[in-house]
Amino acid sequence: MSASAMPCPWAAQARKHPDATAVILSDGSRITWSDLDRRIRAAEAALPGPADGLLLHLPGRDVSDLVLLVAALRAGRDLLLVAPRLPEPEVEAMARRLDAVRVPASGASAFLGAGTQPAVETPMLRGGTRLLTSGSTGDPRWIRHDVAAHVVSATAVTGALGLGSADGWLWSLPMHHVGGLSILFRCALAGAALILPSETFWPLSEGVTHLSLVPTQLQDALDAGVPVPASLRAVLLGGAAVPAVLLRRAVDAGWPVRTSYGMTETASMVTLSQTWAHPVPDPPHAGAPLPHAHTGIEDGRVVVRSAALADGVADMDGCFATSDAGSLDRQGHLTILGRLDRVIISGGENIDPVRIERAIESIPGVEKATVIGIPDVRWGERPVAFVAMTDGNPPDATQLESHLRALLESYTVPDRILPFPSLPPGALKLRHADLRAAAARHDEE
Numbered sequence: 369m370s371a372s373a374m375p376c377p378w379a380a381q382a383r384k385h386p387d388a389t390a391v392i393l394s395d396g397s398r399i400t401w402s403d404l405d406r407r408i409r410a411a412e413a414a415l416p417g418p419a420d421g422l423l424l425h426l427p428g429r430d431v432s433d434l435v436l437l438v439a440a441l442r443a444g445r446d447l448l449l450v451a452p453r454l455p456e457p458e459v460e461a462m463a464r465r466l467d468a469v470r471v472p473a474s475g476a477s478a479f480l481g482a483g484t485q486p487a488v489e490t491p492m493l494r495g496g497t498r499l500l501t502s503g504s505t506g507d508p509r510w511i512r513h514d515v516a517a518h519v520v521s522a523t524a525v526t527g528a529l530g531l532g533s534a535d536g537w538l539w540s541l542p543m544h545h546v547g548g549l550s551i552l553f554r555c556a557l558a559g560a561a562l563i564l565p566s567e568t569f570w571p572l573s574e575g576v577t578h579l580s581l582v583p584t585q586l587q588d589a590l591d592a593g594v595p596v597p598a599s600l601r602a603v604l605l606g607g608a609a610v611p612a613v614l615l616r617r618a619v620d621a622g623w624p625v626r627t628s629y630g631m632t633e634t635a636s637m638v639t640l641s642q643t644w645a646h647p648v649p650d651p652p653h654a655g656a657p658l659p660h661a662h663t664g665i666e667d668g669r670v671v672v673r674s675a676a677l678a679d680g681v682a683d684m685d686g687c688f689a690t691s692d693a694g695s696l697d698r699q700g701h702l703t704i705l706g707r708l709d710r711v712i713i714s715g716g717e718n719i720d721p722v723r724i725e726r727a728i729e730s731i732p733g734v735e736k737a738t739v740i741g742i743p744d745v746r747w748g749e750r751p752v753a754f755v756a757m758t759d760g761n762p763p764d765a766t767q768l769e770s771h772l773r774a775l776l777e778s779y780t781v782p783d784r785i786l787p788f789p790s791l792p793p794g795a796l797k798l799r800h801a802d803l804r805a806a807a808a809r810h811d812e813e
Contacts, residue, residue, distance in 0.1 A: 372516045373492040377556035378438050379405055380490050385559060388533060391431050392575070394566045399431060401559075407431075411439035417469030422498075424448040424468040426459065427543035429564060434552055436471060437497075437543075441515050444494035448510070449544040451500070453794040493519075496679075499546055501632050511632045512679045521635040521676040522553035524660040528640055529602055533559035535577040536599075540565060540585070541796065547580055547607055550636035570594045582607035582796050586623070587614055587735075591760075596622045604628055606637060608797050609704065611729060611736045612650035613758075619644055629654035629663075629702055633688060635676040639663060639702045651726070653701040663694075663702050670694040670702065693722075712741035712749045719751055719780050727775040731768060733757055739782060740803050752807050753782035754789070762787045786810055 381390065382405035391399040417423065423440050427433040427449055440447040448468055450459060463470050493515045501509055531537075537555050539562055541548035555562045563576055570589060572579070574597045581589075581603055603618075606628040618625045625644050630637035641655030657663050661674040670692045673682075681688045693705040706722030713719070721739035728737035735756040741749035755763040765785040772781045789806035791798060 372514055373494045374516055374519050376438065376442060376491045376493050377519075377553070378408060381405075381556060381559050383490060385533065388559065389561045390555075391434070392536065392561050392563045393431070394564045398561075404431075404435070407435045408438045408442065411435045412442050415439060415443055415445065416471065420444070422446050422448060422466055422468035424450060424459075424463050424466070424470045426450050426452045426454070426472070428452065429539045429543065429548070431564070433543055434562070437549075437552065438493075441493040441495040441497075442491050446496045446498055446512070448498040449549070451542075451544050451794065453792070497549065499544060499549070499632050511681075513635050513676075514679065517635045517676040517678065518550065518553045519557070520660050520674075521637070522550060522557050524658040524676075525550070525637060525640070526554050526558045528658055529578065531555075531558040531560050531578065535560040535601075536563045536575050537561070537578040537580075538563045538565060538572065538576045540569075541580050541582070541607075542794075545607075545796070546630075546632045546636045547582075551580060572597050572600065574599050577601045578604070580604045580606075583610050583614055583736075584608075584791065584797055586618060586625070589623075590614070590617050590621060596624075600624060602626055602643070604637070604640070606630060606654070610652050610654075612648050612652055613729065613735060615644060615652050616646070616648045619646055619648060627652055627654045629670075629704060631690070633678045633681045633690075634661070634672055634674055635678065638672055638674055638676075641701070651703060651705075653697065653703040655702065656700040657702070663696070665694055665696055668693050668705075669708060670704070710741075712739075712751050714741075714744070714749050714751070714779065715747045717779060721751060724751060724753065724772075724776065724780055724782065727772055728753060728755060728768065730775070731771045733759065734763075734768075736788075738788075738798070738803065740800050740807075742783075742804065742807050744783075751780065751782040752803075753785045754787065754803055754806070755785055756788045784810070 381401040386402035387400050389398045390401040390404045423445050437447055496512055496514045498510045498512045501511055537551050537560055539551055543549050571594050576597055577599050603623055603625045605625050610627055627641045628637040629639040638661035639655040639657050660676055664671045670690045672688045673686055677688050691707055691709045693708050695703050710721050711718050712721055724739045725737045728734055735758045737753055737755045739751050739753045742752045744750040757763055763785050768785050
């Protein structure tokens, strides 16, 4: 249970602007702040389990998911948000291990009754959230945030963007990722409308002023020729490395992209760039620190100091040492140079996969590349590259290897060059585990 308490911004908006739009549904209908507050109060009264018990939920992107989140926080409960694609036996086992009361989607939908009148006084938020890290380079683990961390982070971002009540933010990332969860807090603090996506997602409707995307989503939009609505003011891009070629395409197409850096442990972003224009450097930087955070480099490692850090991740000096290598320029812009824990050790030699990726991406016709280490009986590990071409065709491994031998030491040239596998259902990006599995399937074929 959280030790701090924060005034509930959803309730504050209901008191100040009861008839203003809080949520725009995918069919265009609207929910006001006062109606949303009534639903939250009804949900709080109906929460299952003991008053201090953990709640577990598999969220979608529906108003009922938002209602459950705020109801839990008002009740001083922790809400565990689990990816909906997780197999049911794993969800049940997780609930047993954590002694959590599961609130299914049907239970969350039941909270959408009329409820009661908005409270005269603004209630407090006292609970917290728990999210599962991606586990892309290590064992997955739960990360807990006190509600204050979300509020601190969202306050910094809304201030930097000038987000206000006339804006609308598309709920473009899932709630079980910190990037999707943070959108809810930003809208509530700024009084901006939360816009729910349609099933097709694209095209964007007029009225969307802000959008959070990971690079794969932006690439899909560019590949599909999605038009940029006149209302769109900012596209916050993060969650994975941003290839320069992708950012240049976005600038050419008129997308108002701002790159960022953050992670689950930092309650979303800690740096943010200005809107990009040409020239775009390679690699692009992720902007300068937001007001609530400080970024530094210690022995090549990115270190973050922030009031929005997750519980237990800071050292005794209040710093969180990330697993990312980076650099800072004179303007304080942070550039991510790769993962420190991605180093491939092959025959006693350390191989930097980021260096190989950049070499591949410098070859004409290459859209993006990711290099991972695959266990090898003789060498310990060997690099394998996954490559996407700008024309959409599979990579010509022989031709690319010929280019790479002129750019890299022979022992760093990947043993195999494979096409990117498809994203797993419901996933936003490929984990290293997905790529290793794809390499194994290729070996079996």
